[in-house]
Amino acid sequence: MRRRLFGKRFKIVLGAGILLCICLAAIFAPYLAPYDPYQQSLVRRLKPPAFMDGGSLRNLLGTDNYGRDLLSRLIYGSRISILVGVASMALSCTLGTVAGLFAGFKGGRVEQVVMRFADAHSAFPDILLAIIMTAALGGSALNLILVLGISGWMVYARLVFGLTRSLRERSFVEAAASYGGSDRYIVFRHILPQVVPVLTVVATLQVAQMILQEAALSFLGLGLPPPAATWGNILAEGRDRLFGAPWIAHTSGLAIILVVFSVNMLGNGLREALDPKAAGAGR
Amino acid sequence: MMPAALSEATPLLSVRDLTVRFRSGRETVTAIDRVSFDVPRGRVLGLVGESGSGKSVTALALMRLLSPDMAEIAGEVRFDGRDLVALPEGEMRRVRGRHLSMIFQEPMTSLNPIASIGNQICEPLRLHLGLGRKAARDRAAELLAMVAIPEPRRRLDQYPHELSGGMRQRVVIAMAIACEPRLIIADEPTTALDVTTQAQILDLLRDLQSRLGMAIVMITHDLGVVAEFADHVQVMYAGRGVERAAVRDVFGHPRHPYTGGLLRCIPDFDGDQDRLVGIDGTVPSLTNLPPGCAYAPRCERAQDDCRIVVPDLEAVAPAHRAACFHPLEFAREVSP
Numbered sequence: 001m002r003r004r005l006f007g008k009r010f011k012i013v014l015g016a017g018i019l020l021c022i023c024l025a026a027i028f029a030p031y032l033a034p035y036d037p038y039q040q041s042l043v044r045r046l047k048p049p050a051f052m053d054g055g056s057l058r059n060l061l062g063t064d065n066y067g068r069d070l071l072s073r074l075i076y077g078s079r080i081s082i083l084v085g086v087a088s089m090a091l092s093c094t095l096g097t098v099a100g101l102f103a104g105f106k107g108g109r110v111e112q113v114v115m116r117f118a119d120a121h122s123a124f125p126d127i128l129l130a131i132i133m134t135a136a137l138g139g140s141a142l143n144l145i146l147v148l149g150i151s152g153w154m155v156y157a158r159l160v161f162g163l164t165r166s167l168r169e170r171s172f173v174e175a176a177a178s179y180g181g182s183d184r185y186i187v188f189r190h191i192l193p194q195v196v197p198v199l200t201v202v203a204t205l206q207v208a209q210m211i212l213q214e215a216a217l218s219f220l221g222l223g224l225p226p227p228a229a230t231w232g233n234i235l236a237e238g239r240d241r242l243f244g245a246p247w248i249a250h251t252s253g254l255a256i257i258l259v260v261f262s263v264n265m266l267g268n269g270l271r272e273a274l275d276p277k278a279a280g281a282g283r
Numbered sequence: 284m285m286p287a288a289l290s291e292a293t294p295l296l297s298v299r300d301l302t303v304r305f306r307s308g309r310e311t312v313t314a315i316d317r318v319s320f321d322v323p324r325g326r327v328l329g330l331v332g333e334s335g336s337g338k339s340v341t342a343l344a345l346m347r348l349l350s351p352d353m354a355e356i357a358g359e360v361r362f363d364g365r366d367l368v369a370l371p372e373g374e375m376r377r378v379r380g381r382h383l384s385m386i387f388q389e390p391m392t393s394l395n396p397i398a399s400i401g402n403q404i405c406e407p408l409r410l411h412l413g414l415g416r417k418a419a420r421d422r423a424a425e426l427l428a429m430v431a432i433p434e435p436r437r438r439l440d441q442y443p444h445e446l447s448g449g450m451r452q453r454v455v456i457a458m459a460i461a462c463e464p465r466l467i468i469a470d471e472p473t474t475a476l477d478v479t480t481q482a483q484i485l486d487l488l489r490d491l492q493s494r495l496g497m498a499i500v501m502i503t504h505d506l507g508v509v510a511e512f513a514d515h516v517q518v519m520y521a522g523r524g525v526e527r528a529a530v531r532d533v534f535g536h537p538r539h540p541y542t543g544g545l546l547r548c549i550p551d552f553d554g555d556q557d558r559l560v561g562i563d564g565t566v567p568s569l570t571n572l573p574p575g576c577a578y579a580p581r582c583e584r585a586q587d588d589c590r591i592v593v594p595d596l597e598a599v600a601p602a603h604r605a606a607c608f609h610p611l612e613f614a615r616e617v618s619p
């Protein structure tokens with residue numbers, strides 16, 4: 001049989017490779033960035049990138065309205081994007097998994113309370129919650145993580161709840177109880193390990209969602225306040241100059257696309273690799 | 284094995300008036316109604332009945348594996364001097380797997396698909412005996428050898444999907460005997476296996492039972508298994524015990540018409556019988572039991588009293604009980 005053009009190994013390697021580069025860039029930003037991302041220069045305002053007419057090698061990706069080097073701002077911006085994306089994913093994943101395991105294993109009244117709360121929360125618009133929280137707490141990376149983390153737990157809760165419910169009825173869970181396993185033992189030894197592969201895939205894909213959401217919130221002015229170098233902020237500034245200096249929006253937009261693309265690649269590759277139905281062929 | 288007199292005097296498991304009611308919405312369904320039986324030390328009791336007769340519920344009730352939210356258990360289950368029904372959950376957990384363990388019907392699903400065989404057998408050992416990683420692994424390999432699995436060391440690192448059904452059931456048995464329990468409840472342990480494997484598993488169970496001196500409650504709908512394996516038999520119908528006696532008495536001269544009917548259902552290959560005999564009608568729904576004997580609607584011997592009063596399981600002969608007002612004659616011979 002002919003192999004598919006993009007096999008799971010290719011997807012994982014490509015996605016993880018790009019992500020690794022971006023993570024390294026984020027970690028070593030002070031060494032990689034050619035300029036201070038906050039350094040303004042009135043004489044070098046709105047310079048186009050090196051590959052366009054009028055651009056120079058001094059600013060590879062050009063400069064913005066205040067003459068700040070875009071490449072440097074993008075490199076520093078990746079810190080916020082990745083930090084917020086990963087941390088808020090971790091927060092919502094933890095909250096949702098605990099809630100889902102609890103509701104799914106206990107059932108009955110616990111299930112009703114937890115899952116109806118998830119339903120109610122799903123019906124509540126994320127952006128509104130974000131506006132309320134930023135208004136109350138102010139814009140900072142920590143608050144962004146809290147806002148995004150709290151507004152994303154329902155996905156995990158539903159997923160884990162469903163899996164737990166069906167696993168609880170499986171006879172190996174009953175067998176574990178029959179040789180004296182406690183509830184906690186059964187949940188952590190027998191149910192959670194079976195949930196983790198699915199969870200990994202969803203969590204990976206969710207990082208991309210979170211990065212997009214962070215960019216969207218920053219774009220709307222609900223993220224970090226303006227001088228901060230975040231991709232969403234750069235994109236928002238680029239919007240005002242979309243015709244005069246399109247590279248501002250384009251480069252930051254492309255950076256977001258690249259991260260989301262590679263995270264999705266990685267997530268899809270993992271899904272194919274961890275899916276028990278597809279397993280066996282390539283392991 | 285212990286002398287008969289002593290083992291009769293203090294049964295290992297003594298179940299008295301065990302009743303299980305399930306709540307479903309506003310209704311309650313009585314799945315088991317005042318079931319009583321004894322299992323002497325080191326002996327085998329066969330619990331026989333059709334689907335829905337309450338065999339598996341009895342097993343789960345004995346293990347206290349029914350969720351208290353859904354099921355209400357009454358009566359007394361005296362196991363080695365302690366009443367399991369009244370035991371706090373924490374103590375019950377120390378009994379499960381240690382002194383009382385269970386073999387499930389489906390070896391395909393009663394093993395965790397993503398844990399290695401070795402880790403699964405180690406679980407009860409580590410939980411109850413507090414063995415370390417190394418000691419538990421050694422013991423697990425010994426157990427696999429005991430259940431006649433070739434190359435036990437290598438099998439420890441294999442996963443359930445790499446084993447055949449019979450092998451998996453051996454692993455399940457190895458887990459059940461891991462802590463050398465005094466009683467094993469085997470819920471249809473051979474039903475999901477093919478016939479040759481069934482015989483091997485039964486041989487293995489019998490061998491282990493005599494070597495380790497365990498008692499077994501063998502739950503089955505297969506009268507052949509009971510005839511071969513059990514010392515005593517309890518026949519169940521619609522959640523009630525209808526006949527209880529030594530295996531030779533039940534097969535030799537059944538007294539309850541239902542037992543007689545069951546025995547007549549066994550195909551007789553060397554006789555002149557050319558059609559399989561069945562029992563007319565179906566098991567009544569537990570939500571809608573007739574007021575008297577549950578078997579009365581299908582019973583050819585049923586009379587008016589059967590339809591009004593539920594007969595108790597009473598002695599019809601020494602050590603032979605049947606719940607019937609009009610039991611079959613003693614002389615009746617039905618060969619299995």
